[in-house]
Amino acid sequence: MRISVIGCGYLGAVHAACMAKLGHEVVGIDLDHRKISELSAARAPFFEPGLEELLTEVQATGRLSFTSDMSAIQGCVVHFICVGTPQKKGENGADLTYVDSALSSAMEFLSAGDVVVGKSTVPVGTAARLSQLLEEVQPEAHLMWNPEFLREGHAVSDTLQPDRFVYGVNTGSEEHYGVEVLDEVYAVPLGAGTPRLVTDLPTAELVKTAANSFLATKISFINAMAELCDAAGADVTLLADAIGMDDRIGRKFLNAGIGFGGGCLPKDIRAFMARAGELGADQALTFLREVDAINMRRRSRVVELTRELLDGSLLGKRVTVLGAAFKPNSDDVRDSPALSVAAQLQLQGAVVTVTDPEALDNASRRFPELHYEKATDVAVRRADVLLLLTEWSEYRDLEPYQVARLVASPRILDGRNVLDASKWRAAGWTYRGLGRP
Structure with a gap:
């Protein structure tokens, strides 16, 4: 099939490459000429494992191209909207400027029978409004909503082998032209057994925000338990293991630490609350x-624990922060807890060095006042305390005896509770976890 992908940021670039991998002829459209230039050269404008290799592979087939010209969508049958929906400045609600602009720019080039498929995370009710706008210009085109469920660091595999598909259509029925079209688009993963669910438009819009809100709630729950464990002298990691054995609860997303960040969970739960208020269901x-x-409080807690490790004073102390990205296998620093902690420590008088395998360029643009060092062994040299705040494998695998020879004082705060506490203590380190005695 001929497919257009409107918006070539994180979601769109991955989706375009994966659709070409599935055998479709794909054109990606974005107004950012630098981004288009990078993607056209098979260079990903952000770090995502496996994406550049995939771009190189599918561009060699001639099935994938990128442009800034919206007219390139002519002749395509399916048009995926993959633009961002950031949080409004000064508000909790989602900014739909890019979604509205994408559809309005595309409408003049649509033909009868075309299927416009929204993948962006939007407030419930957006699809119905866009359907009305589309009907006024091209009444014989169809609008659907097909939410994405990508995990940064696993986006390519999550697109090619997803755990489910959700199709939102205005009828809520499988007897819809767009369902047949999307089934053809996703024929390979559907044939491999990926389940799909056809819903009405509002339900499809709610799926992603409801899922993210549930995951955020689970993370904040275990972090609240970590606060209680700190007060009671209990071990939150063992607590999570115990309650996670209950199959009604499960162990995933029960890892206490410094909390969640990134471009999805924080802004999605805030937009969810804002939209509920607009619908008169704010109490829900x-x-x-x-x-x-709770999530934001974890960051302040890390600052206070660092102060405790440094005998009550941050002033002039050398602090090395291991990790800048909000999660490993990503260079995304949006709402990164690690960077937030680093900035707070510096404001309170510490001399902070931040290291990360992939995210330093993005971090330096966001917090240029911090000091950055790519090499881990250089970053930790003469440090008074180490803070492991992003659980990259290279930090999890650090050898405590070797690192002890580089630092000024062997003290470490494990902000992700991923290190073997007994191993580090045996090597002479003062080890502190979150919610661990």
Whole structure:
């Protein structure tokens, strides 16, 4: 099939490459000429494992191209909208400027029978509004909503082998032309057994935000338990193991630490609350305010624990932060807890060095006042304390005896509870976890 992907950021670039991998002829459109130039040269404008190799592979087939010219969507049958929906400045709600602009720019080039498929995470009710706009210009085109469920660091595999498909259509019925078209688009993963669910448009819009809100709630729950474990002298890691054995609860997303960040969970739960308020159902999601508050409180907790490790004073102390990205296998620093902690420590008088395998360029643009060092062994040299705040494998695998010879004082705060505490203590380190005695 001939497919266009409108918006070539994180979601769109991955989706375009994967659709070409599935055998379709794909054109990606974005107004950012630098991004188009990079993608056209098979260079990913962000770090995502496996993406550049995939871009090189599919561009060699001639099935994938990129352009800034919206008219290139002419002749395509399916048009995926993959633009960003950031948080509005000064508000909790989602900014739909890019979604609205993408559809309005594309409409003049649509033909009868074309299927426009929204993948962006939007407030419920957006699809119905866009359907009305589309009907006014091209009444014989169809609008669907097909939410994405990508995990940064696993986006390529999550697109090619997803755990489910959700199709939102205005009828809520499988007897819809767009369902047949999307089944053809996704024929390979569907043939491999990926389940799919056809819903009405509002339900499809709610799926991603509801899922992210549930995951955020689970993370904040275990972090609240970590606060209680700190007060009681209990071990939150063993607590999570014990309650995770209950198959009604499960162990995933029960890892206490410095909290969640990134471009999805924080802004999605805030937009979810804002939209519920607009619909007059704000009381249904008031619990998400505490979920958000617990998450933000973890960052302050790390600052205070660092102060404790440094005998009560941050002033002039050399602190090395291991990790800048919000999660490993990513260079995304949006709402990164690690960078937030680093900035707070520096404001309170510490001399902070940040290291990360992939995210230093993005981090330096966001917090240019911090000091950055790519090489881990250089970054930790003469440090008074180490803070492991992003669980990259190279930090998890550090040899405590070797690192002890480089630092000024063997003290470490394990902000992700991923290190073997007994191993580090045996090597002479003062080890501190979150919610661990």
